[in-house]
Amino acid sequence: MVEPGGLVTREPKVAPLHNNASSVLPLGRHVLIELMGCRFDAINEVGLVQDAMRDAALKAGATIRELSFHRFSPHGISGVVVIEESHLAIHTWPELNYAAVDLFTCGKSVDPWKAVEVLVSRFESTHQKSREFVRGPSDVVSGTISSSAEH
């Protein structure tokens, strides 16, 4: 929700990912994903990478605040999409057909895995490896929600 003065209400502040007995709830989820076997051009053109990341954020249900993308020489893109619900970041090594992505989301309305689907498709990644972590204060942060084998 955008308020006068451009401030945005971040909702909800405390978004439990699952029911548990802990008195301290996780605030967010953080997915680290390695995208391998990507098509060189798809992760070496700043326009393509930025479009893919923007569309991934929207598909996940996020509200975009800012895009910041940079191209490196001779290869590679770094970029961040700042969303109201935290951020999506990417760093690509086209020469290795590899992109490192992380998606930090808060709230129950955003699904980072929908963003992953978009990126896998756009970059034509043939195999991936993912890890998802709980973020938040105290003991809840030690949790790993999921960790995939390479597939």
Added chain:
Amino acid sequence: MVEPGGLVTREPKVAPLHNNASSVLPLGRHVLIELMGCRFDAINEVGLVQDAMRDAALKAGATIRELSFHRFSPHGISGVVVIEESHLAIHTWPELNYAAVDLFTCGKSVDPWKAVEVLVSRFESTHQKSREFVRGPSDVVSGTISSSAEH
């Protein structure tokens, strides 16, 4: 290194973090750190948070490309420092005296833990919990370099 046209050479592309028998080397390191017991104002003023993150990046030995910081209502800051060696990101919940930080660095010249020291000091964090992961293609990414107990 900034080249004509504003392109930056990202160095080195392949930066082994440690010697091992793997034929595939990690490209980067990704530190997730929960900063707890932070002083409310220190993580609720966008200027203070941005200055702390900028100084943290510089202390780590990184080269800054872009800063992107946003304030939320009623509380909270989200911000990213895009560096030549990847990124530093922060999301704060002042009402919980908590900040979620992640630091993705490439190359041997950048030490993310020096950035952590700056942030702990500036935000007056009383206790922290950290996890560090290897990023890169193939089997190396399953590695956890370190994982701290809360201290």
